Amino acid sequence: MTVRVAVDALGGDRAPDEIVAGALDASSPGIAPILFGPAGLDTHGLPLVEAPDVIEMDDHPVESVRALPDSTLVRAVRAVADGEADTVVSAGSTGAMLAASLLHIRRVPGVHRPGIAVVLPARKGPSVLIDSGANADARPEHLLQFAHMGAIFAREILELTDPAIGLLSIGEEDEKGSQLTLDAHALLRESGLRFVGNTESRGLLEGECDVVVTDGFTGNVALKALEGTIRTILDALRRELESSFRGKLGGLLIRPAARHLRERLDPETYGGAYLLGLRGLAVIAHGNSSRRAISNAIRLAARGVDHDVVGRLAARLPERRASATV
Amino acid sequence: MTVRVAVDALGGDRAPDEIVAGALDASSPGIAPILFGPAGLDTHGLPLVEAPDVIEMDDHPVESVRALPDSTLVRAVRAVADGEADTVVSAGSTGAMLAASLLHIRRVPGVHRPGIAVVLPARKGPSVLIDSGANADARPEHLLQFAHMGAIFAREILELTDPAIGLLSIGEEDEKGSQLTLDAHALLRESGLRFVGNTESRGLLEGECDVVVTDGFTGNVALKALEGTIRTILDALRRELESSFRGKLGGLLIRPAARHLRERLDPETYGGAYLLGLRGLAVIAHGNSSRRAISNAIRLAARGVDHDVVGRLAARLPERRASATV
Numbered sequence: 001m002t003v004r005v006a007v008d009a010l011g012g013d014r015a016p017d018e019i020v021a022g023a024l025d026a027s028s029p030g031i032a033p034i035l036f037g038p039a040g041l042d043t044h045g046l047p048l049v050e051a052p053d054v055i056e057m058d059d060h061p062v063e064s065v066r067a068l069p070d071s072t073l074v075r076a077v078r079a080v081a082d083g084e085a086d087t088v089v090s091a092g093s094t095g096a097m098l099a100a101s102l103l104h105i106r107r108v109p110g111v112h113r114p115g116i117a118v119v120l121p122a123r124k125g126p127s128v129l130i131d132s133g134a135n136a137d138a139r140p141e142h143l144l145q146f147a148h149m150g151a152i153f154a155r156e157i158l159e160l161t162d163p164a165i166g167l168l169s170i171g172e173e174d175e176k177g178s179q180l181t182l183d184a185h186a187l188l189r190e191s192g193l194r195f196v197g198n199t200e201s202r203g204l205l206e207g208e209c210d211v212v213v214t215d216g217f218t219g220n221v222a223l224k225a226l227e228g229t230i231r232t233i234l235d236a237l238r239r240e241l242e243s244s245f246r247g248k249l250g251g252l253l254i255r256p257a258a259r260h261l262r263e264r265l266d267p268e269t270y271g272g273a274y275l276l277g278l279r280g281l282a283v284i285a286h287g288n289s290s291r292r293a294i295s296n297a298i299r300l301a302a303r304g305v306d307h308d309v310v311g312r313l314a315a316r317l318p319e320r321r322a323s324a325t326v
Numbered sequence: 327m328t329v330r331v332a333v334d335a336l337g338g339d340r341a342p343d344e345i346v347a348g349a350l351d352a353s354s355p356g357i358a359p360i361l362f363g364p365a366g367l368d369t370h371g372l373p374l375v376e377a378p379d380v381i382e383m384d385d386h387p388v389e390s391v392r393a394l395p396d397s398t399l400v401r402a403v404r405a406v407a408d409g410e411a412d413t414v415v416s417a418g419s420t421g422a423m424l425a426a427s428l429l430h431i432r433r434v435p436g437v438h439r440p441g442i443a444v445v446l447p448a449r450k451g452p453s454v455l456i457d458s459g460a461n462a463d464a465r466p467e468h469l470l471q472f473a474h475m476g477a478i479f480a481r482e483i484l485e486l487t488d489p490a491i492g493l494l495s496i497g498e499e500d501e502k503g504s505q506l507t508l509d510a511h512a513l514l515r516e517s518g519l520r521f522v523g524n525t526e527s528r529g530l531l532e533g534e535c536d537v538v539v540t541d542g543f544t545g546n547v548a549l550k551a552l553e554g555t556i557r558t559i560l561d562a563l564r565r566e567l568e569s570s571f572r573g574k575l576g577g578l579l580i581r582p583a584a585r586h587l588r589e590r591l592d593p594e595t596y597g598g599a600y601l602l603g604l605r606g607l608a609v610i611a612h613g614n615s616s617r618r619a620i621s622n623a624i625r626l627a628a629r630g631v632d633h634d635v636v637g638r639l640a641a642r643l644p645e646r647r648a649s650a651t652v
Contacts, residue, residue, distance in 0.1 A: 058499060136496060137505055168547065178463050179462075179463055181462075200550050201550040202557075204551060206554070216496075217496055217503070221496060221527045222548070225547075225555070226551055226555050228528030228529060228531055237584070250577070251580065254567060254576035257576070
């Protein structure tokens with residue numbers, strides 16, 4: 001089966017060149033990228049669906065999605081809703097992707113809120129953080145659903161048979177946390193998932209849990225703290241090394257080790273995050289995605305279609321519908 | 327003037343040896359540590375106030391503080407309330423320190439909630455994160471007060487004349503964030519402080535703002551994400567280097583640069599965090615504090631007394647009392 005991937009050619013800081021290049025890289029017998037971009041875009045032979053408008057990063061998500069139905073982002077999302085593509089990838093505005101996906105792809109029945117599932121490059125192996133930014137305010141029952149979605153993601157995409165689910169909080173003891181986490185903790189205890197209790201953000205890069213559940217505000221803060229710290233430290237180390245001859249020589253010698261570390265921690269390895277809970281699969285790539293990040297995001301999207309993540313999610317979530325209040 | 331610092335000799339994972347050693351290191355003509363510990367503790371000549379009980383890290387904060395009034399932690403806190411010491415330092419349970427301080431030292435009139443102010447070792451120089459864990463749930467008016475407290479801390483302790491205040495959120499645009507941050511944003515705009523808007527956690531180690539304001543849940547998650555990432559990366563780099571001869575040689579050469587970096591990022595440099603908003607100054611040290619961390623925490627506490635942080639806070643905060651609703 002060939003997976004048709006709608007790609008927003010104008011999404012992200014390095015569009016359209018790096019997007020087109022990434023789509024070309026990902027193109028294979030199993031993956032057919034379709035670019036959504038302006039007339040005349042050089043796609044190097046990939047199919048182009050013309051879309052005249054563009055949504056900028058700082059446009060208001062909901063308003064721009066409604067005002068610009070023929071933007072590259074909205075057209076690419078609509079292609080999934082209309083069955084013209086199996087999945088969609090954009091490095092454009094996360095808010096606009098969320099708004100367009102809610103409007104056109106729509107939620108799986110029973111899902112309160114879609115959640116963003118990001119793969120963390122933890123030491124013990126990849127783990128998933130959900131929600132990493134779709135919902136700034138969440139309720140306990142939303143966190144319960146994120147846990148179920150994250151578990152399905154971990155099983156189908158990370159190939160973990162019985163993923164351990166942790167709740168991000170500010171102490172490992174059951175009674176530590178905000179009212180939201182205390183209430184979510186109680187729901188997770190009854191969920192039937194392998195819930196291992198609260199987990200702290202200091203263990204995120206260690207990989208103490210396979211799935212880390214949190215609200216979108218906290219998840220986004222934690223994710224960006226990780227990314228920022230990784231970048232600041234690697235940059236600081238580079239500057240330290242460049243400040244002396246001894247450091248420069250040492251820097252040459254440690255280059256393979258440092259590169260190995262950098263590659264493991266590189267967010268481009270996965271390239272994108274799933275927006276879960278929709279009737280179709282949407283992947284949000286980092287705003288400054290390179291061709292490598294885009295091609296990996298497209299492969300990630302195709303893998304989600306191959307593993308029928310949406311179907312499995314739809315099949316398992318509704319049974320929780322009765323027990324959860326919206 | 328000599329600052330009398332009450333030190334909880336049984337607080338923290340490495341008590342009492344490292345606590346006593348740190349107190350000895352900090353002892354000077356300007357700083358007089360007083361140890362609160364069990365009878366017979368070898369204090370190497372420092373004054374000892376006998377306290378028979380101990381509060382463990384996993385004891386319930388409020389219950390243990392009430393049940394163990396003669397614990398080392400509570401007695402040390404009470405010494406400040408009773409005027410027998412000018413400030414108190416403990417590496418014991420943060421929750422117990424908060425509970426004991428609220429009960430005995432009590433809040434400055436007009437302060438809704440005390441906040442924990444932590445110094446971050448940012449690239450552009452130290453900055454302060456408040457609240458980093460005292461209140462898991464906060465309201466917008468609490469964040470406004472944290473901003474004022476943080477500004478006073480930045481001026482008096484970090485010696486920044488006109489500190490830039492940022493609100494930790496998940497996007498720099500004014501309209502990005504949770505309902506809590508949106509409401510706090512509006513209050514901060516009217517605060518008279520140099521409020522520079524929302525700031526993201528990816529900039530925490532860069533030092534984009536001098537004071538980063540947030541609720542205790544988010545602040546704690548961000549702080550631990552920083553600490554965990556720093557440790558994981560430096561450990562991973564060390565492991566990478568040890569895995570080959572070339573790496574080992576390079577590792578030897580980069581040792582001074584790596585040590586420099588590690589020192590800058592070391593939480594022990596400040597050793598402790600202020601609990602602000604009380605009628606006396608309390609400093610909470612890291613649970614696994616070494617003697618160096620403890621001696622720095624004691625110096626930090628003494629500096630706060632020298633600069634009359636409590637008096638300045640009390641003098642400035644009440645004028646906001648009328649405009650804020652509890």
